Amino acid sequence: FQGIVITPLLLLLFLGSSSSVPFTSIFSQLFMTVVVPLIIGQIVRRYIKDWLERKKPPFGAISSCVLLMIIYTTFCDTFANPNIDLDKFSLIIIVLIIFSIQMSFMFLTFLFSTRNNSSFTPADTVAIIFCSTHKSLTLGIPMLKIVFAGYEHLSLISVPLLIYHPAQILLGSLLVPTIKSWMVSRQKALKLTRQPKAPVKV
Secondary structure, eight states: OHHHHHHHHHHHHHHGGGOSSOHHHHHHHHIIIIIHHHHHHHHHHHHHHHHHHHHOOOHHHHHHHHHHHHHHHHHHHHHTOTTOOOOHHHHHHHHHHHHHHHHHHHHHHHHHHTSTTOOOOHHHHHHHHHHTTOOOHHHHHHHHHHHTTTOTTHHHHTHHHHHHHHHHHHHHHHHHHHHHHHHHHHHHHHHHHHSOOOOOOO
């Protein structure tokens, strides 16, 4: 909800009247693409909730297949464009920058959620690390196509997002064992500190 408001406002602030797509058009298209399907889905869900619980459709597999198709088609659309003009060295630099940015974000959120006056539990910290740094192609690509509609270098500016999405999956799978062991040990330590001490007999 913030993205569909903040993105057009930032474009209006920094680009002003030079933006190729008007502010109202960007806002209305993002609203129709993102918010309206969400609202419709929540309304429909109320009426078919019981049926869904009985049938239990494989939404996880369907979601994974749809996401895979979006990633595949976006990659093909991006790198098949003859105007992309991206050499190998630049691509490597972009990959390194994206990995550095994501690692920095994850480290900062870890420090923020584990500071002394924080009320977050270890499980909260894990959720914050992964969720607050998450970027999805399913929302990012439609937003890019709406905001930069007609821009000849659209394929080029979508490359960082195309790299960021697989990078977060790779980093997540690599960091899960370490973060899981930290969370378990931290939870055990908190349980020990909260246990009442046995009275000392005199």
